[in-house]
Amino acid sequence: MKTPATHPMKSASMPVLLALLMVISSLAGCTAITGGSDSDAEVLAVFSYSPSSNIRTGDTVVFDASSSTPSNGVTYRWDFDADGSIDETGRSAEWQFDTTGVKTIELTVSDGSKSSSQTKEITIADATAQPPSAEITQYADDEDCSNDDLDENTHIVLWICEMDKSMTDRDISATTTVTLDAATSEAGDSSQYITEWNWDLDSGTDNDNDGDSENDVDFSGETVDWSNVAPGEYEVNLNILNSAGLTDSDTIKVYVNYAGQWSDFEMGGNTSGNAQTLDFDVNIVYDKDQGNTIRKAVGELTYPQQDDDCNTLPGATNCRAKLDIYAINEEDEEASNTSSKALDQRTDGDCDEENNDCVHLTLSSYMFTDTESTYGDGDWIFQIRNDKINDLQVESFVIRLHYSNSK
Numbered sequence: 001m002k003t004p005a006t007h008p009m010k011s012a013s014m015p016v017l018l019a020l021l022m023v024i025s026s027l028a029g030c031t032a033i034t035g036g037s038d039s040d041a042e043v044l045a046v047f048s049y050s051p052s053s054n055i056r057t058g059d060t061v062v063f064d065a066s067s068s069t070p071s072n073g074v075t076y077r078w079d080f081d082a083d084g085s086i087d088e089t090g091r092s093a094e095w096q097f098d099t100t101g102v103k104t105i106e107l108t109v110s111d112g113s114k115s116s117s118q119t120k121e122i123t124i125a126d127a128t129a130q131p132p133s134a135e136i137t138q139y140a141d142d143e144d145c146s147n148d149d150l151d152e153n154t155h156i157v158l159w160i161c162e163m164d165k166s167m168t169d170r171d172i173s174a175t176t177t178v179t180l181d182a183a184t185s186e187a188g189d190s191s192q193y194i195t196e197w198n199w200d201l202d203s204g205t206d207n208d209n210d211g212d213s214e215n216d217v218d219f220s221g222e223t224v225d226w227s228n229v230a231p232g233e234y235e236v237n238l239n240i241l242n243s244a245g246l247t248d249s250d251t252i253k254v255y256v257n258y259a260g261q262w263s264d265f266e267m268g269g270n271t272s273g274n275a276q277t278l279d280f281d282v283n284i285v286y287d288k289d290q291g292n293t294i295r296k297a298v299g300e301l302t303y304p305q306q307d308d309d310c311n312t313l314p315g316a317t318n319c320r321a322k323l324d325i326y327a328i329n330e331e332d333e334e335a336s337n338t339s340s341k342a343l344d345q346r347t348d349g350d351c352d353e354e355n356n357d358c359v360h361l362t363l364s365s366y367m368f369t370d371t372e373s374t375y376g377d378g379d380w381i382f383q384i385r386n387d388k389i390n391d392l393q394v395e396s397f398v399i400r401l402h403y404s405n406s407k
Contacts, residue, residue: 041070045109045116054246057100057127063093068109068116079106097124100245129244130188136238136252137181145259145400155253157404160231162260172260172282172399178226180219180236185250187242196241197222201234202290231258232285233292233403255404262397267303267323267384269391276386282399286368286377294368295405299325299361299382300349300398301338307392321392324385325361330378335367337385356395 046067055061065076068091078088080095082104088095097103103124108117140152145161160174180199187194199219219226234254241247268276286293303323310319326337338359351358361382368377382399386392 041111043074043109043111043114043116044069045107045118047107047118047120049105049122054125054131055097055122056125056129057098058096061095061097063095063105063107065091065107065109068107070111074109074111077108077110082106100124100126123245125245129246130192131246132188132192132194132240132242132248133186134238134240134248134250135182135184136236136250137184138252144257152404155255155404157255158257160256160258165260165262167262167265170262170278170280172258172280172401174258174260175228175230176256178229178254178256179223180226180238181223182238182240183222185240188244188246192242192244194240194242196220198239199224200237200239201226229256230283231256231401231403235291257403258401260399263395265394267386267392267394269389270387271389278384280382280397280399282380282382282401284368284377284380284401286365293365294377295365295402297363297380298400298402299327300358300400301325301360301384302351302356302358302395302397303392304355304395305357307390310390319390321357321390322388323357323359323392323394325359326383326385327361327363328381328383329375330380331376333375335375336361336363
């Protein structure tokens with residue numbers, strides 16, 4: 001019987017051929033995935049233009065489509081006169097308009113199989129037109145709630161003063177009305193006039209989702225009253241439009257501070273082994289993202305060193321009063337108190353040191369930030385606490401919320 005002939009070269013080459021086939025197959029797969037990734041990408045047309053406002057005939061406007069997707073493998077077609085024809089190509093383009101009016105601009109982005117378009121309208125004014133000048137009138141209260149003069153010439157600064165609050169109302173919920181006035185704004189030249197005054201009361205939030213957080217329309221009019229404004233810090237933006245179609249804007253900070261006073265009320269004594277307390281509720285805002293950040297919150301307590309109807313025991317100090325202020329956040333965490341202040345040091349503010357104790361508790365803005373070592377904002381309690389056995393007629397308790405840096 002013959003033994004089949006063997007072919008060493010053929011046998012040796014088989015593994016090499018198999019390896020080459022595997023490499024080629026692997027390379028072909030990578031290319032297909034890359035190509036498939038490009039072809040599967042979403043096509044989205046997005047463009048901006050500069051200048052973004054106050055464009056006149058003859059001005060060069062730069063249009064930019066770099067925010068479109070994908071960034072490679074697509075074409076860009078621009079139609080600047082709404083006639084359906086291609087006026088420019090490329091990721092960016094320049095154009096001048098020689099007539100006035102509202103112009104419709106369309107960008108179409110395509111990858112060869114899919115396309116996307118975006119359309120925007122821009123207003124073109126005459127070459128001689130002048131832009132308006134927006135101005136929000138600044139003003140401030142003459143005095144704060146302690147009759148101290150306010151020195152303020154940049155912002156709108158107001159105080160809500162509730163200096164005769166009832167003990168049945170220990171909640172701070174007062175609001176005020178802020179007048180916003182743009183009467184000193186100017187139209188441009190003598191032939192022009194202002195056609196729109198639009199107020200955005202929250203310039204940090206883009207409520208209409210148009211990409212500009214400062215042009216939402218909350219109020220319209222030359223002068224408006226903004227009601228139910230709670231204590232806080234606000235940034236207001238004014239946008240005006242003149243008869244030539246040109247615009248301008250102005251921004252101002254509005255600070256609403258608060259002071260509330262409770263006077264001549266009774267504080268019960270500790271007769272059961274538990275301190276007597278009175279709670280005062282206050283909402284405190286520290287929102288750095290929105291630019292609404294309290295500067296400080298202050299509690300001011302004034303009480304007699306000894307109540308008139310207390311009977312002093314021989315050799316005792318039972319009638320020497322000691323009240324304290326405690327600050328507690330909405331998680332029921334005690335943030336600070338005045339209990340460590342010695343009796344002979346209770347002379348804060350304008351105090352009648354012969355007859356009264358005066359203690360102030362000041363919480364800085366840092367305490368209201370949200371960290372592991374601070375206490376956050378929200379619903380807080382200012383609490384008066386009496387650990388002594390005798391009751392006491394309190395002269396006054398004041399809570400002040402400072403949102404502005406002025407006194």
